[in-house]
Amino acid sequence: MLKKTKNMEMKYKSYKELNSSSIEEWARELDECPKRELTSDESYAFMCMGLLEKEIEKDKDKDFDNLLKGWNGVALFHKRLLIHTYTMTKAAKVCCGMMINSPGEMVMMANYIQHRCHRHKIKHVDMRALSEKIMPMGWFDQDTLCKFWDKQKYESESRYLLKCWIIRSLV
Numbered sequence: 001m002l003k004k005t006k007n008m009e010m011k012y013k014s015y016k017e018l019n020s021s022s023i024e025e026w027a028r029e030l031d032e033c034p035k036r037e038l039t040s041d042e043s044y045a046f047m048c049m050g051l052l053e054k055e056i057e058k059d060k061d062k063d064f065d066n067l068l069k070g071w072n073g074v075a076l077f078h079k080r081l082l083i084h085t086y087t088m089t090k091a092a093k094v095c096c097g098m099m100i101n102s103p104g105e106m107v108m109m110a111n112y113i114q115h116r117c118h119r120h121k122i123k124h125v126d127m128r129a130l131s132e133k134i135m136p137m138g139w140f141d142q143d144t145l146c147k148f149w150d151k152q153k154y155e156s157e158s159r160y161l162l163k164c165w166i167i168r169s170l171v
Contacts, residue, residue, distance in 0.1 A: 023111055023114075023115070023152070024115060024118075026111070026148065026151055026152050027111060027112050027114070027115030027116075028115070029148075029151070030108075030112060030115075030140070030144070030148050031112075031115070031116075033140060033144045033148075034141075034144075035135070035137040035138035035139055035140055035141075036138050036139060036140065036141045037138045038138050038139065042095075042098065042099060042139075045094070045095060045098055046095055046127070046131065049091035049092070049094055049095050049127055050091070050127040050128070050131065052091065053089055053091040053092075053126060053127050056089070056090050056091045056094070057089055057090055057091070059090060064090045064094075067094075072097065073096075073097035073098060073099070073100040073101075073106065074093055074094055074096075074097030074098070075097070076097070076100070076103055076106045077093055077096050077097040077100065077106050077109070077110065078093055078097070080106055080107065080110045081093070081110065084110060084113075084114050085114065085117070085118075085123070086113065086114065086117040086122060086123055086124065086125055087123065087124045087125070088124070088125040088126075088130075089124075089125070089126045089127065091126070091127050092125050092126055092127055092129075092130045095127070095130060096109055096113070096130070099139055104149055105145055108145060108148060108149065108152070111152075113125065113134055116133060116134045116135075117134070120133045122134075
C-alpha cells in the first residue's frame, strides 16, 4: 500500500507541463531506479506461472474468469489493460496482480509495462517477456513507488486556478 509519511508533501506539476510524452518520461526515470528482489512467495509464483502458463491459458475450470469477479489485484490489472496497447497471458496477469497492493500501484505497473513493451517492441507479454524484458531485476520498493506516485501527478486547471484565487485573496 502506498503510504505517506509525515515529511512527504505532495507537490503536483502544473497541468501546463503535461504533454504527449509525459508518461514516457516518467517511466524512463523510473527505469533508472534500483529494483528489489522478488520475495520468496513472488519468486515461487513466478516459477509456477512460467511452468504452467500453457495450462493456465486453457483455463478449463474457468478459474481465471472466477478470479476476475473479485476485488483483487488481478481483476484490477486485467481491467486496466483494456486501455493499453499490449496484451498479456493469464499467467502474466496473475503475477502482476499478485505484486500490487493498491489501485495506484496497478496504474503505475501498467504504465511502466507499456513503456517497457514499447522499448522492446513487445505486443503480447508472456511469462518469458515479463521475466526477461519487463522486470528482469525485480520490482520497485515501496519508497520508490511512493516517490513516483507523486511524480506522475499534475495539478488540474481548476485546482490550479482555485489555488491562485486563494493565494490572491490572502494577499
